[in-house]
Amino acid sequence: MGLGWAYHRAKGPSVHQRLSSLVRACVRALANDVLTELPPFLAAAPIQEKRLVQLLPQFPLPEQPINLLYPSHRHPSTIVRTYLTFCQNHVPKILHACDIGRRP
Structure with a gap:
């Protein structure tokens, strides 16, 4: 189940949007539709x-x-070794x- 958001437009009816993922929350924030809390991996570049x-x-x-x-x-499998190498890199x-500039 996703996050529920209610927001109001200057003109027109209120809209209730159910957000199923952080990516969708980011897209909606970039469209100026919602205020949201995003993890740094999604928020840093924007x-x-x-x-x-940042509020x-x-x-x-x-x-x-x-x-x-x-x-x-x-002997870990090839896929395990490949994944570990990927993560380390x-x-x-x-x-x-x-x-996003908040770490010392």
Whole structure:
């Protein structure tokens, strides 16, 4: 079940929109339809491009740890090794993309 939003237009009826994902929330915010809370990986680029504005930068979303867990085998499968390599190579890029200037 998604998030529910009610918003009012200057002219015309009120609209109630059910948002099923954060991506949809971001799209609606970029269309000036809603105020929403977005994680940095979705909000950073639009904020840097001045398409979105942080309203409460002193209240960021809590950071969530990433854990890559898999059964310990002598020889992890090729897909497990490939995924671990992908994550090791891309996590720094994702963290950099999420930087919206609030980290020291």
